[in-house]
Amino acid sequence: xxxxxxxxxxxxxxARVTLQLGRESISSSTAAISELVKxxxxxxxxxxxxxxxxxxxxxSSLVITDDxxxxxxxxxxxxxxxxxxxxxKSLELSKSGRRVLTGAKGLGRLxxxxxxxxxxxxxxxxxxxxATLLTINWREYEKEDRNISDVEHEVYEVELPIIxxxxxVFLSDEDHxxxxxxxxxxxxxxxxxxxxxxxxxxxxxxxxxxxNDFSIRVSTFSENENTxxxxxxxxxxxxxxxxxxxxxxxQSQVSIELKDNKRNEIHKLDYYWEEWIxxxxxxxxxxxxxxxxxxxxxxxxxxxxVNFKRTDFQQFMRLNRGVRxxxxxxxxxxxxxxxxxxxxxxxxxRKASSPGGIAQGGWRIAPNQILGAVEISRRTNSPLNDQAxxxxxxxxxxxxxxxxxxxxxxxxxxxxxHKVAASHKAQSDSEQLKSLHLESQKHLNEASTSLHSxxxxxxxxxxxxDKKKILKKQIDEFEKAQKRxxxxxxxxxxxxxxxxxxxxxxxxxxxxxxxxxxxxxxxGHEIRQHTSQALTDSLEIWDVMNDAIQTPLLPVDHDECLRxxxxxxxxxxxxxxxxxxxxxxxxxxxxxxxRVNIPKVFRYVFDLMSSSFNAMxxxxxxxxxxxxxxxxxxxxxxxxxxxxxxxxxxxxxWALEKIDSSxxxxxxxxxxETDNTILISFRDSGVGLEAGSEESIFLPMKxxxxxxxxxxxxxxxxxxxxxxxxxxxxxxxxxxxASSSLGGAEFNFRIPRAK
Amino acid sequence: MPNEKIIYIEDQQGSIETxxxxxxxxxxxxxxxxxxxxxxxxxxxxxxILSAGDAVAFFLDEKLSLSGEANFHGTDLAEAIRExxxxxxxxxxxxxxxxxxxxxxxxxxxxxxxxFGYPDRRHKIAKRLLRHVNTFKEIKNKRxxxxxxxxxxxxxxxxTTQEQQEYENLNFLRVKRVLATEEAPSLEQENNLxxxxxxxxxxxxxxxxxxx
Numbered sequence: 001x002x003x004x005x006x007x008x009x010x011x012x013x014x015a016r017v018t019l020q021l022g023r024e025s026i027s028s029s030t031a032a033i034s035e036l037v038k039x040x041x042x043x044x045x046x047x048x049x050x051x052x053x054x055x056x057x058x059x060s061s062l063v064i065t066d067d068x069x070x071x072x073x074x075x076x077x078x079x080x081x082x083x084x085x086x087x088x089k090s091l092e093l094s095k096s097g098r099r100v101l102t103g104a105k106g107l108g109r110l111x112x113x114x115x116x117x118x119x120x121x122x123x124x125x126x127x128x129x130x131a132t133l134l135t136i137n138w139r140e141y142e143k144e145d146r147n148i149s150d151v152e153h154e155v156y157e158v159e160l161p162i163i164x165x166x167x168x169v170f171l172s173d174e175d176h177x178x179x180x181x182x183x184x185x186x187x188x189x190x191x192x193x194x195x196x197x198x199x200x201x202x203x204x205x206x207x208x209x210x211x212n213d214f215s216i217r218v219s220t221f222s223e224n225e226n227t228x229x230x231x232x233x234x235x236x237x238x239x240x241x242x243x244x245x246x247x248x249x250x251q252s253q254v255s256i257e258l259k260d261n262k263r264n265e266i267h268k269l270d271y272y273w274e275e276w277i278x279x280x281x282x283x284x285x286x287x288x289x290x291x292x293x294x295x296x297x298x299x300x301x302x303x304x305x306v307n308f309k310r311t312d313f314q315q316f317m318r319l320n321r322g323v324r325x326x327x328x329x330x331x332x333x334x335x336x337x338x339x340x341x342x343x344x345x346x347x348x349x350r351k352a353s354s355p356g357g358i359a360q361g362g363w364r365i366a367p368n369q370i371l372g373a374v375e376i377s378r379r380t381n382s383p384l385n386d387q388a389x390x391x392x393x394x395x396x397x398x399x400x401x402x403x404x405x406x407x408x409x410x411x412x413x414x415x416x417x418h419k420v421a422a423s424h425k426a427q428s429d430s431e432q433l434k435s436l437h438l439e440s441q442k443h444l445n446e447a448s449t450s451l452h453s454x455x456x457x458x459x460x461x462x463x464x465x466d467k468k469k470i471l472k473k474q475i476d477e478f479e480k481a482q483k484r485x486x487x488x489x490x491x492x493x494x495x496x497x498x499x500x501x502x503x504x505x506x507x508x509x510x511x512x513x514x515x516x517x518x519x520x521x522x523x524g525h526e527i528r529q530h531t532s533q534a535l536t537d538s539l540e541i542w543d544v545m546n547d548a549i550q551t552p553l554l555p556v557d558h559d560e561c562l563r564x565x566x567x568x569x570x571x572x573x574x575x576x577x578x579x580x581x582x583x584x585x586x587x588x589x590x591x592x593x594x595r596v597n598i599p600k601v602f603r604y605v606f607d608l609m610s611s612s613f614n615a616m617x618x619x620x621x622x623x624x625x626x627x628x629x630x631x632x633x634x635x636x637x638x639x640x641x642x643x644x645x646x647x648x649x650x651x652x653x654w655a656l657e658k659i660d661s662s663x664x665x666x667x668x669x670x671x672x673e674t675d676n677t678i679l680i681s682f683r684d685s686g687v688g689l690e691a692g693s694e695e696s697i698f699l700p701m702k703x704x705x706x707x708x709x710x711x712x713x714x715x716x717x718x719x720x721x722x723x724x725x726x727x728x729x730x731x732x733x734x735x736x737x738a739s740s741s742l743g744g745a746e747f748n749f750r751i752p753r754a755k
Numbered sequence: 756m757p758n759e760k761i762i763y764i765e766d767q768q769g770s771i772e773t774x775x776x777x778x779x780x781x782x783x784x785x786x787x788x789x790x791x792x793x794x795x796x797x798x799x800x801x802x803x804i805l806s807a808g809d810a811v812a813f814f815l816d817e818k819l820s821l822s823g824e825a826n827f828h829g830t831d832l833a834e835a836i837r838e839x840x841x842x843x844x845x846x847x848x849x850x851x852x853x854x855x856x857x858x859x860x861x862x863x864x865x866x867x868x869x870x871f872g873y874p875d876r877r878h879k880i881a882k883r884l885l886r887h888v889n890t891f892k893e894i895k896n897k898r899x900x901x902x903x904x905x906x907x908x909x910x911x912x913x914x915t916t917q918e919q920q921e922y923e924n925l926n927f928l929r930v931k932r933v934l935a936t937e938e939a940p941s942l943e944q945e946n947n948l949x950x951x952x953x954x955x956x957x958x959x960x961x962x963x964x965x966x967x
Contacts (some may be wrong), residue, residue, distance in 0.1 A: 517824050528850040528869065533773045535872020540776050542874075567773060615767055661823020 006754045015146040021136070022110030029187050030197045032115050034204075036064055036180060037216060041204055043068025044096045045177065048199070052189055053166070054222040060185040062116065063166045069095055070176040071123040073132040073157065080134075081153070083110065098337055099214075100318060102204070113138040117184030122162060122169050126176040131169070133158045194220065198231055203316040207233045207294075207325060208373040210331045236316060237371070240294035240368060242417055246409040247291070248273065250380070252284040252649040256409055258416050267416055275738065277404065280658060284405075286398040287381040291406055293323060293372030295365060295417065297358075322347070323372035323406065325393070327381075334392055336372075338496070343367060343394065345407055347571055358421040361720075374406060388683050396735030408690075413518040415696040447480060508593075508637070511729060512719045516582070516642035521718075522650045523578045526612055534571040537564045574611055581608065581642070595633045595754045598643055599624065600682060602668050605645040616653065617661040625671040630676055634732075635754040640725045647718045648682050650749060655686025655744055665742055678753050686744035694736045698723040726751065760808050761888075763790045763848070764800070764832065764895065765816040766824055770868075777871045778814065781881045786811060786888075793825035793832075800825065801835050810843065811888045814866075817849040833861040842894055843904055844887040863887055 020448070026032045037369070040048045045068035047738065054060045071080060082269040094101060112119050117138055124131035133156040140151045162169040169179050187193065198218055206213050209232060219228035237243070246256040252273035259266050298313065323345055324336030334342040335584050343349075347367040354362045376384055383398035393399050455475060463471065541564055548556050599622055613620065625634070649666065656664045665685040673679040690698060700720040726732040732751035740746030761782055763772045764966065771790045778788045789807060794800045804810070810812040813836060815829035833845045845862045847855060864883075870876040905922040908914060913920060 006765060525851070529767075529770075532850045532868030535771055535869060536773050536777045537872075539872050539874060539877070540773075540780065543780055563772065564776070569771060570769070587850075615769075616821055657818075658826075659821055659823070660826075664823060 013148040015141040015148050017144070018110060018148060019113050019141050021107065022081070022113050024092070025107045026111035026114065026737060029115055030193070030200050032111035033062075033064070033134050033197055034107075034200045037113055037201055037204060038102040039108055040064070040066035040068050040178070041214055042094050042101050043070070044094050044099060045214070046212055047217070050216065050218045052185075052194070052218075052220040052222075054185075054189055054220060056223060059167075060189070061185060062180075062185055064180040064182070065169075065177065065191035066179075067177040069126075070125040070178055071132065072125050072128065073155065076123060076132050076134060076155065080109065083107070096334060102315070102319070110180060111139070112136075112180075112263075117186070118182075120181040120183065121178065122158070122181075123178040124170050124176055127173055128176075129173055130157045130159055131162055132156070154187040189220075194218070198229070200312075201231045201235075202231050203312055204319065205231055205233045206320045206324075207237050207371060208326065208494065210326050210329050212330050233316065233320075237294050237296075237741050239299065239313075240296045240371075241299075242295040242413065243292070243590045244295070244409065244413050244456040245290070245292040248284060248289055248405060250288045254405075256412055258413055260417075260420060263420070269692055270413060271691040275688075277408065278655075278658075278687040278690050280687075282404050284399070284401065286383050286402045287376075288404075289381065289402065289405065290391065291323075291372065291409055291412075292376045293370055293410075295369055296371060297369050317371075320371055321368050321572065325374045325376065327376050328378055328663050329382075332376075332386075332393060337342060345403065345410070358418055360422075361418070363418045363421075365410060365414060370410075374402070376402075386663060411696075412692065415699065417697070419695075433641035444482075448478075466487055472697070490573070503594070508729070511721075511725065512637060512639055514717075515637075515725070518647050518718055518721060519582060519639075520641045522646050523582075524608075525650075527575055527578060528613075530571040530574045534568050534575070537568045540564055541568070570611070593635055593637055596636045596638050597630065598632050598634055598641060598678070599629045599668075599670055601638065601641045602645050605642060609646075609649060612653065616656065616664060618653070618656060618666060621668075623667060623669040625669055627672055629670070631753070632680075633754040634678065634724075634730060634751050638728055640729070644722050644725060647722055651718065652684040652686055652744070655684060658687050659685060661746075663743075664710040667742060673750055676753050678749075678751050680749040680751070681740075682749075683740035683742045683747060684744040685742040688739040688743065689745045690735060691738050694738055697736060699732070758787065758809070759785075759811045759892075760787045760789050761812045761814065762804055762810045763788060763814040763816075764793055764819065764829065765790060765848075766793055766819050766822040767816070770816065774814075774868065774871065777877070782885075783963065785885075793819045793827075795825060797825075797827045797831060799837055800827075800832060801839075804836075805839065812846070812884065812889060814846050814848045815862075817847050817851065817855060830855065830859055830861065833859070837861045842891055844884065844891055846884070860946040881923055899916065901925060 013161050019236075026035060034596065037048055043066065045066035051063045051065075052060070053063070093099065103611050119134075119138070120132050121134040122135075124135075130567055134153055136153050140146070160173070160175075161171040163171075164181075168183060170177075189197075201216050201218070204214060205216055209634040216231045217228060218231060220226065241260075243259040243261060244256065245259075246252045246254070254269075254271045254276050257266060258269070291331040296317065298310070298317075321683075322342065324338035324517065325332040335344050336342060347365065347370065350364045351366045354364045356363055379597050381398075384395065384402065385394045385396075386392070419524045443516055452475065455471060539560065544556065544561060544564075547554060602622055606622070607659075612618075652666050656666075663685050667681075667683055669681040669683075671679045698719050700717060726734040726749060732749060735748050737746040737748070761778060763771075763778060764773060765774065771792070774791045775788055782788060791800075791804055791807060794803055804813070813833075815832050817829040818831070819825045819827060819829055829847050829849070834848065836843065836845055847859070847862050847865045848868055848893065849855065850868045852865045855865050857865055866880060870880060902922070902925045905914060905918055905925070908918070909922065
């Protein structure tokens with residue numbers, strides 16, 4: 001086969017393809033303008049002006065001006081005039097690194113053809129002495145038989161100042177940005193159309209107005225009237241399920257208002273800082289501050305009802321989510337920005353550690369459900385200074401305390417919102433089902449009896465013998481079926497009962513294991529101090545012996561050796577006590593519910609902890625206010641009460657560590673509430689609970705143990721397990737009081753007496 | 756007899772005994788080991804340990820507030836020590852090493868007390884710390900050598916601006932310890948002063964009486 005090369009040619013595109021591309025990828029004129037404004041957003045502009053110059057009988061035009069980075073002539077030629085550049089695809093953040101890029105396709109400029117006949121573009125970067133001008137006549141693309149590369153656009157370098165009939169463009173070297181002049185608008189921009197446009201553009205603006213965020217101003221100049229409006233997105237806040245506003249005053253008065261927008265209920269909380277945050281290291285040292293936020297979960301039904309697109313809403317949340325800081329109405333960056341230090345509250349991390357839904361315990365708000373603002377002022381919040389490099393606020397004590405304040409307000413909200421959600425959750429009540437079942441059975445029996453009697457009447461009179469036989473047979477069969485049904489029902493019920501018992505049993509085992517877990521955590525913590533001493537001392541003895549063997553003439557200090565041995569003995573015996581407690585609890589008899597003398601359990605645990613008490617100089621007292629100690633018995637698992645006692649005591653030790661050693665005291669008081677109810681009050685002289693946390697401390701994953709930056713450090717499981725032991729297993733009641741007669745926390749147990 | 760010190764701050768008597776013995780076993784030949792119990796406030800404690808003498812390293816227990824005497828932690832004390840000496844080795848010694856941020860900027864290492872009970876781990880700790888201490892001593896020597904050099908030059912031919920700055924920095928490190936004690940006189944010292952003042956007053960009165 002012979003062949004010869006005739007020519008080499010690329011695909012040629014008709015110029016019209018450009019227009020088709022633009023028209024197909026951009027759905028409407030409002031979307032086309034929105035894309036242009038997004039370009040300004042991506043260019044880190046702070047202000048965009050969209051000015052319509054509308055004329056009834058001659059050409060209307062539109063001017064879009066921004067103060068973004070602007071383009072150099074090289075940028076314009078290599079990027080802007082090249083359709084489908086990958087630049088925006090590969091970058092996720094704008095040049096300043098502050099914004100998530102919004103315009104995704106790089107096709108926005110092709111949408112201009114839909115809007116107008118001619119485009120005049122001026123652009124300029126900062127410090128450049130000249131600007132660049134580009135004009136595009138879209139009609140050139142419509143001509144038949146033209147290839148895309150045949151259409152050429154003139155690009156000029158223009159000297160400053162530039163002023164035209166639409167106003168000043170660039171005056172000095174300092175100026176920067178881009179101005180698009182769209183001449184010969186194709187659409188009729190009436191009120192309704194402009195309104196649609198404004199609604200679309202609103203989504204790009206933060207609901208919290210400030211002087212240096214992104215702002216859009218839409219103006220119309222027509223023969224009859226001139227209007228101008230700065231767009232805001234405050235209306236979107238109506239979507240929030242909850243609105244929270246909190247403040248701390250210069251007198252350290254904290255007030256929080258939680259507004260449940262669904263049920264239209266307001267919950268108010270007022271505290272003094274010192275009782276709200278008990279850690280004395282976290283002081284209110286940053287001045288008066290206001291913090292408000294909106295909880296906005298995506299609610300599809302609600303979005304549909306107001307004709308809002310899901311993707312638009314998601315974009316709005318993506319651009320505006322997080323908690324921002326505003327100083328005197330100026331946004332302080334990077335707080336609330338999507339990257340790294342922008343999530344200054346670690347909301348993402350908090351959510352990831354506890355991803356459950358709102359009706360589940362330990363619920364945490366997700367970063368894309370919160371829009372929040374912290375308002376500070378240079379005048380009243382002077383400790384919240386900027387870093388030297390201007391990359392945010394100095395990470396000092398005041399800032400960390402502010403962070404703790406904000407996190408704790410969020411915490412208060414989460415507790416409340418969870419409680420409300422959980423209480424409204426539909427509950428399947430087995431008791432209710434049982435009565436429904438009994439009722440329907442009664443109906444069935446009645447129906448069967450009446451059927452039986454009416455058939456019997458029929459039976460007497462009219463029917464032929466054969467039919468009577470058939471009827472009788474059918475009735476018999478029906479009754480047999482009914483009997484069988486009852487029998488299988490009974491069997492089913494019995495098997496459910498057995499299953500329930502089995503589950504009950506498993507629940508008890510799990511609860512025992514939870515107790516053992518608490519014991520292990522508490523003691524594991526206690527023991528480390530003792531193991532370190534015992535180990536180090538035993539190595540010392542080994543060294544002393546080695547010295548004696550190697551240099552027999554060196555005298556051995558016998559007294560020192562005795563002291564070391566005593567220390568080892570003391571520390572090992574502590575460890576032994578714990579191991580015997582842990583092992584004894586594995587014995588089956590400890591895992592049976594029996595009469596437990598509660599004061600005895602407390603005395604046992606106090607004794608167990610005695611060496612720690614000595615080290616910390618803690619005094620304790622078991623007080624029997626009424627009757628005899630022998631009468632304070634409960635039907636329970638012994639291990640549960642041991643773990644309750646240990647849990648309460650270790651919590652107290654934590655709270656007492658922050659108190660002067662002369663004032664460290666724990667008391668357990670036993671009294672008769674009624675003949676059948678025992679009241680046990682456990683109190684200490686520690687720092688007490690944080691005000692308002694009397695209920696929330698029992699929720700799983702809640703802990704008031706915080707580190708310096710306000711992050712919660714405790715496991716938050718101890719008191720949740722204690723509460724479940726008392727209320728689910730012992731038919732008792734457990735409540736907490738923030739500060740007792742001793743000054744610290746108090747826990748009150750009300751439990752049925754075992755006689 | 757060594758005269759440079761390693762200072763160990765601890766509030767629990769049992770731990771003081773055990774770990775002073777362990778530190779003595781490791782560094783006793785080269786250095787004096789001195790255990791000091793924390794006083795109730797941070798400035799008082801800082802004052803006490805800075806006046807204890809020439810320290811080449813500090814070991815700080817973390818839970819200093821456990822016995823209720825002090826109201827601060829070892830890491831707080833480390834931060835205060837850093838204010839005075841940027842380079843002296845500081846270690847946290849604790850049974851709860853996992854509870855402290857391992858990246859704490861003020862200390863060299865967070866050491867677990869349990870590691871002192873194993874010969875191999877103890878050996879590694881000892882080597883590592885001796886290296887720190889020796890480096891620090893070299894720095895101290897260089898500092899004092901350079902100070903002498905600059906002092907001589909300042910007396911004979913005068914210093915350039917840069918040298919003047921360096922000289923002042925070095926001088927600051929020398930006198931800062933003294934300043935610390937002066938800045939924060941303990942309550943005890945203050946009372947002493949008041950008492951002495953009273954005595955002087957009575958004496959001068961008596962002298963006047965005798966004269967009169």
